[in-house]
Amino acid sequence: MTDLTELGVAAIRDGVAKGDFTAVEVAEAFNANVAAAQDALNAFIVATPDAAIEAAKAIDAKRAAGEALGKMGGVPIGMKDLFATVGVQTTAASHILEGFKPEYESTVSQKLWDAGAGMLGKLNLDQFAMGSSNETSYFGNVISPWRRNDGGNAALAPGGSSGGSSAAVSARLCPAATGTDTGGSIRQPAAFTGITGIKPTYGRCSRWGIVAFASSLDQAGPMARDVTDCAIMLETMAGFDPKDSTSLDMPVPEWTVNLSADMKGKKVGIPREYRMDGMDEDVAKSWDDGIAWLKDAGAEIVEISLPHTKYALPAYYIVAPAEASSNLARYDGVRYGLRDLPDGANLQDMYAATRAAGFGAEVKRRILIGTYVLSAGFYDAYYTQAQKVRTLISHDFKNAFTECDVILAPTAPSAAFALGENVDDPLKMYLNDVFAVPASLAGLPAMSVPAGLNREGLPLGLQIIGKPFDEQGVLNAGLAIEQRAGFTAKPDKWW
Amino acid sequence: MSTYRIQGATGDWEVVIGLEVHAQVTSQSKLFSGSATAFGAEPNSQVSLVDAAMPGMLPVPNRECIRQAVRTGMAINAQINKWSRFDRKNYFYADLPQGYQISQLYHPLVGEGSIEIVLDEKNPENSTKTIGIERIHVEQDAGKLMHDQHPTMSYVDLNRSGVALMEIVSRPDMRSPAEAGAYLTKLRTILRYVGSCDGNMDQGSMRADVNVSVRKPGEPFGTRTETKNVNSVRFVMQAIEHEANRQVDVLEGGGKIVQETRLFDPNTGSTRSMRSKEDAHDYRYFPDPDLLPLELDDSFLEDCRASLPELPDAKRHRYESDLDLSPYNAGVLTADVDTARWFELLLAETAKAAGKQPAEVAKQASNWLISELFGALNKSGTSLDESPVTPEKGAELLALIARGTISGSAAKQVLEIMLETGDDAGAIVEREGLKQESDTGAIEAEVDKVLAANADKVEQYKAGKEALFGFFVGQTMKAMKGKGNPQVVNEILKAKLAS
Numbered sequence: 001m002t003d004l005t006e007l008g009v010a011a012i013r014d015g016v017a018k019g020d021f022t023a024v025e026v027a028e029a030f031n032a033n034v035a036a037a038q039d040a041l042n043a044f045i046v047a048t049p050d051a052a053i054e055a056a057k058a059i060d061a062k063r064a065a066g067e068a069l070g071k072m073g074g075v076p077i078g079m080k081d082l083f084a085t086v087g088v089q090t091t092a093a094s095h096i097l098e099g100f101k102p103e104y105e106s107t108v109s110q111k112l113w114d115a116g117a118g119m120l121g122k123l124n125l126d127q128f129a130m131g132s133s134n135e136t137s138y139f140g141n142v143i144s145p146w147r148r149n150d151g152g153n154a155a156l157a158p159g160g161s162s163g164g165s166s167a168a169v170s171a172r173l174c175p176a177a178t179g180t181d182t183g184g185s186i187r188q189p190a191a192f193t194g195i196t197g198i199k200p201t202y203g204r205c206s207r208w209g210i211v212a213f214a215s216s217l218d219q220a221g222p223m224a225r226d227v228t229d230c231a232i233m234l235e236t237m238a239g240f241d242p243k244d245s246t247s248l249d250m251p252v253p254e255w256t257v258n259l260s261a262d263m264k265g266k267k268v269g270i271p272r273e274y275r276m277d278g279m280d281e282d283v284a285k286s287w288d289d290g291i292a293w294l295k296d297a298g299a300e301i302v303e304i305s306l307p308h309t310k311y312a313l314p315a316y317y318i319v320a321p322a323e324a325s326s327n328l329a330r331y332d333g334v335r336y337g338l339r340d341l342p343d344g345a346n347l348q349d350m351y352a353a354t355r356a357a358g359f360g361a362e363v364k365r366r367i368l369i370g371t372y373v374l375s376a377g378f379y380d381a382y383y384t385q386a387q388k389v390r391t392l393i394s395h396d397f398k399n400a401f402t403e404c405d406v407i408l409a410p411t412a413p414s415a416a417f418a419l420g421e422n423v424d425d426p427l428k429m430y431l432n433d434v435f436a437v438p439a440s441l442a443g444l445p446a447m448s449v450p451a452g453l454n455r456e457g458l459p460l461g462l463q464i465i466g467k468p469f470d471e472q473g474v475l476n477a478g479l480a481i482e483q484r485a486g487f488t489a490k491p492d493k494w495w
Numbered sequence: 496m497s498t499y500r501i502q503g504a505t506g507d508w509e510v511v512i513g514l515e516v517h518a519q520v521t522s523q524s525k526l527f528s529g530s531a532t533a534f535g536a537e538p539n540s541q542v543s544l545v546d547a548a549m550p551g552m553l554p555v556p557n558r559e560c561i562r563q564a565v566r567t568g569m570a571i572n573a574q575i576n577k578w579s580r581f582d583r584k585n586y587f588y589a590d591l592p593q594g595y596q597i598s599q600l601y602h603p604l605v606g607e608g609s610i611e612i613v614l615d616e617k618n619p620e621n622s623t624k625t626i627g628i629e630r631i632h633v634e635q636d637a638g639k640l641m642h643d644q645h646p647t648m649s650y651v652d653l654n655r656s657g658v659a660l661m662e663i664v665s666r667p668d669m670r671s672p673a674e675a676g677a678y679l680t681k682l683r684t685i686l687r688y689v690g691s692c693d694g695n696m697d698q699g700s701m702r703a704d705v706n707v708s709v710r711k712p713g714e715p716f717g718t719r720t721e722t723k724n725v726n727s728v729r730f731v732m733q734a735i736e737h738e739a740n741r742q743v744d745v746l747e748g749g750g751k752i753v754q755e756t757r758l759f760d761p762n763t764g765s766t767r768s769m770r771s772k773e774d775a776h777d778y779r780y781f782p783d784p785d786l787l788p789l790e791l792d793d794s795f796l797e798d799c800r801a802s803l804p805e806l807p808d809a810k811r812h813r814y815e816s817d818l819d820l821s822p823y824n825a826g827v828l829t830a831d832v833d834t835a836r837w838f839e840l841l842l843a844e845t846a847k848a849a850g851k852q853p854a855e856v857a858k859q860a861s862n863w864l865i866s867e868l869f870g871a872l873n874k875s876g877t878s879l880d881e882s883p884v885t886p887e888k889g890a891e892l893l894a895l896i897a898r899g900t901i902s903g904s905a906a907k908q909v910l911e912i913m914l915e916t917g918d919d920a921g922a923i924v925e926r927e928g929l930k931q932e933s934d935t936g937a938i939e940a941e942v943d944k945v946l947a948a949n950a951d952k953v954e955q956y957k958a959g960k961e962a963l964f965g966f967f968v969g970q971t972m973k974a975m976k977g978k979g980n981p982q983v984v985n986e987i988l989k990a991k992l993a994s
Contacts, residue, residue: 084551097550104544106551209551215784244553245786323784326585329594330548334651347649351587374585374779383781 009229016074023056023074040495047121055118070116078177081122093137096358106209123164134163145171145491149457159189176224184436191411191461202443203248206241264298269404282454293484318386325370411461499671513667526659527554538652548592560659563691573608590638598634605631627666672732818857844890883917892920
């Protein structure tokens with residue numbers, strides 16, 4: 001029998017539907033992988049093998065009864081621990097929410113369960129989704145299943161913030177996982193681990209029940225082994241939600257049905273400003289490969305300009321912390337989560353003690369930055385200015401899309417780095433998102449697909465950015481690359 | 496017009512007042528959640544996941560709250576902003592679960608408007624003043640801390656958390672406690688007409704932050720203080736008086752007014768410092784990224800406008816011009832929406848019973864309502880909506896008076912019984928034998944007897960002692976046991992004595 005954990009979403013769903021194997025067999029196989037890898041990779045904060053089996057049994061029973069199994073029928077997935085799940089600890093990888101079990105289910109996770117998916121567990125992440133390496137998690141960092149080919153066995157970052165998701169999918173602990181992307185948190189970890197991930201247009205997926213980082217940027221999306229699996233899962237996750245005022249009130253297109261790698265008549269924009277001085281040679285080469293592949297698929301390549309690109313990262317690091325500083329004010333020890341009440345403490349003391357103990361260093365740093373940029377006297381110089389930059393970046397894209405249909409760029413400036421390498425230099429860490437952040441600020445759909453390995457044997461990702469609501473164009477270009485890149489590499493199992 | 500002055504040692508001081516009124520929007524559910532808003536519910540029984548600020552919860556604006564705020568804006572002739580936005584006001588407190596209040600700082604829903612106040616109810620036409628309103632914005636209320644439930648801990652009740660408030664910000668246009676009182680009263684009247692706030696100040700549905708400064712007349716504005724959360728018209732007036740005098744004392748003593756937030760103590764009628772500007776929060780306002788800007792289309796605005804009732808000023812003018820009521824009566828009857836509603840029912844029923852136009856019976860009805868029914872209800876401490884006398888029953892009583900079936904004094908007696916028993920006027924008149932005699936034949940016979948028995952007095956009357964007329968009336972009424980229609984008695988007596 002085939003190793004069921006080598007199968008992706010579509011293959012599992014179709015296999016279960018056909019009766020090649022049962023959903024319970026699939027769940028058991030992944031449960032076993034999750035358990036076996038936990039000590040080495042630390043991808044999950046909480047494993048929920050029973051929930052996976054329960055969901056699988058329900059699917060098998062449905063099949064026996066001849067009922068429809070759903071778009072994700074029989075597919076067990078990992079859930080980033082930023083999504084509220086009923087009765088299952090939801091922490092955002094923070095101490096302040098340790099032990100918090102919601103009485104409600106996030107809209108996106110509920111849609112996945114309704115479509116027949118089951119939950120293998122809650123995936124580790126950077127604390128409150130703030131980080132690019134998973135090193136800010138209170139529950140210890142995730143370790144990438146990938147290793148450099150230098151024999152050094154350095155522990156590598158799985159990317160962040162969806163690092164548990166990326167590690168788990170690439171290590172075959174789950175066929176797919178949810179991610180969230182605020183400034184690259186789906187795309188960068190996908191690139192670091194040789195998997196595919198898409199951040200849809202802002203508003204496609206409801207934010208209801210997702211622990212908020214930066215409300216105007218946060219977007220959920222799927223992370224899986226290939227473009228088709230992402231399309232299937234995104235169709236399940238997306239859709240208007242009256243409980244989220246920023247949710248898009250638009251029908252969800254049939255992306256899967258309309259997937260096509262034929263790029264004839266399509267123009268692909270190559271942004272001049274992304275080709276930076278001192279760019280990693282392997283990254284530059286993979287970008288050139290991507291250009292060649294899309295040309296081969298029939299696309300016309302055009303050079304475009306996104307002139308305000310260099311202001312995107314600074315603007316992002318004002319807007320996102322500003323919103324976060326306010327969004328995280330609710331973690332105060334009053335109603336739920338951690339409460340640190342020293343002897344004789346008054347309310348202010350309780351706040352201070354609770355938040356000092358409950359938040360990690362990176363979260364505190366961003367709360368401080370955000371509080372600062374919103375302060376009286378600084379607001380206009382920082383927040384207002386950053387919002388103006390944000391508008392200019394949107395205009396850049398709008399102008400560019402008069403000349404092209406999609407934009408091709410690297411996902412990240414480098415392959416995965418070693419854990420600890422950037423941890424003392426936040427600015428260097430923030431630079432990881434330099435290519436990802438502009439699309440986030442503009443709310444555009446963007447995905448990362450594996451493009452190959454660098455000289456160290458580590459995966460590199462290519463990013464496709466699309467027009468608002470044009471996930472189809474993004475997925476199609478991604479498919480064209482996927483078919484030509486022929487990326488089949490996977491980490492050698494060492495755990 | 497108002498020349499309220501505080502006499503200081505250095506001369507007269509003028510008081511400058513602005514009010515920020517928080518009015519709870521009448522709606523079934525909260526501003527951004529589906530929780531109920533009823534007053535007096537068990538603590539924490541009206542709290543949704545959103546109100547408790549659970550992780551990942553999001554606000555969704557309640558259309559009804561927006562509608563009510565827009566209607567309120569229209570009622571004060573304000574500019575309605577078709578594009579407005581919600582901002583977050585960030586601060587930590589245990590009654591504020593999100594750690595921020597969703598409010599509107601930069602782009603409020605309602606812009607400039609005004610209301611007209613009357614300073615002398617007896618002379619409304621010549622004592623009006625226009626008070627500018629700078630803006631109305633909508634925002635969330637906070638929860639409530641309870642400090643008396645546990646020896647060392649405070650408890651939090653989140654029932655009010657997220658309830659919709661309108662903050663109605665006046666211009667510093669008021670110059671006396673009386674003007675501020677009239678403004679607050681008028682504002683309450685308008686809100687109750689519109690139905691956007693029930694105006695129950697004792698339940699906290701309406702409360703005012705009072706901004707006060709003093710200056711020598713003609714000089715620029717002085718430094719102001721803000722006295723928070725004053726919850727009755729009387730207290731607002733007291734707070735202003737106390738605060739203005741305090742400021743004059745400070746200034747005349749060579750001191751400076753500190754811009755600060757103060758608290759009003761209803762027990763002493765005085766204000767005390769709560770925090771100064773230096774300790775003021777930096778609220779770090781910024782647009783709420785969970786919410787899109789609020790955009791109102793023309794049809795929504797049309798619906799809001801079409802649903803507005805006749806407003807108090809228009810009603811008062813109509814009562815004066817169409818019903819020919821005195822300005823005082825018109826003012827009293829329109830001062831509260833329930834009174835006006837009651838009066839209009841009474842008027843319609845009375846006109847119907849008399850087969851006349853409402854304008855023909857309006858004076859009788861308004862006088863009776865104000866002097867008779869209000870007087871009686873006042874005495875018993877009953878409010879109009881608890882009155883056992885309904886407009887229909889009142890109209891029946893008025894018809895009996897109009898037809899001469901009962902005398903004015905009997906009518907008072909009947910009303911008293913109606914208030915006690917809730918019975919109909921007609922039944923009471925029958926039961927108590929209060930019907931008066933209006934039959935001219937019967938009255939003539941009694942008059943003849945009285946005149947015959949007092950021939951000497953008739954002589955004196957005819958000789959010029961006209962004061963005796965009252966004696967004849969009294970004798971006739973006595974003979975008829977008080978049931979003679981005094982008007983008919985008068986007429987017949989006059990005719991007989993003239994012959």
